[in-house]
Amino acid sequence: MPMNAALQGIADGGQATHAHTGAWVAGVLRQRISAGQLAPGTKLSEQALSEALGVSRNTLREAFTVLAGESVVQRIPNRGVFVAAPGADDVREIYRVRRMIEPAAVLWGEVRAEDLEALDSIIDRARAALAAGSVQGMADANQELHEALVALSGSASLQELMERVLAEMRLVFHAMATTPDFHSHYVERNAALVAQLREGRREEAAAELRRYLDGAERELLVHIGAIP
Incomplete structure (x- = not known):
């Protein structure tokens, strides 16, 4: 699924009524990956995701740190954050x-x-x-x-x-x-x-x-x- 369509799915899911935390954002992205809506190699745009989820880039980076620790995303220096391709x-x-x-x-x-x-x-x-x-x-x-x-x-x-x-x-x-x-x-x-x-x-x-x-x-x- 294209990145834009996956982001629309995130937006359609509704934003949480509680404070948006890094853990909450990580959970949303993890669910989208588990559902097959974000494929391996997909670049996760900070700007697009922060706008779709209504969170700050700092909160998004916290989520990326959580997901990187789970081997679900990969940070590549000078290129950005990508959905991982497990080995x-x-x-x-x-x-x-x-x-x-x-x-x-x-x-x-x-x-x-x-x-x-x-x-x-x-x-x-x-x-x-x-x-x-x-x-x-x-x-x-x-x-x-x-x-x-x-x-x-x-x-x-x-x-x-x-x-x-x-x-x-x-x-x-x-x-x-x-x-x-x-x-x-x-x-x-x-x-x-x-x-x-x-x-x-x-x-x-x-x-x-x-x-x-x-x-x-x-x-x-x-x-x-x-x-x-």
Whole structure:
């Protein structure tokens, strides 16, 4: 999505009623990156963003510092701030975190009827995207599902961590935009995970999720040339 369109989306989202802080701005930008609205390599214009968000450039720079610490943006001297393009080390770190928190949420989180309904709805959207050949739709549904799995933990801190991880994951997914099979063969694996949760087979679901994450990490590393 072009920078101007993404900024319009930020403006359309409404400005916060509380004081605009660097953390709030970082959250807004992180959400836009996680939603795929700011692609790797996009230059983040201080002037355009400060006007769209109604914040000072100092506040915006605070947000950039937060996001740079999360490897979501990159500061390049004399050029500016850009949405990052994760490399092999970033991919490995993303999956270290995911292997720790996602299976744990599946194994020990609270699974209510409404949670299962929400997961089923995500699977329906993923299948519809698969049928339509929509890589973007499959990627969106995949992000939503893994966010929902971590939400089973009931922990706001883990959900905040997952939001940061998913923002980085979205940047990784851009590298797979021309490889639809990367997303398509996870649609039914996600459906199988939800079925295991519905049947109360928590340990099987958690073990399968770890294998799933191991496989996804390897696929990504092969695709970017980090391993043969």
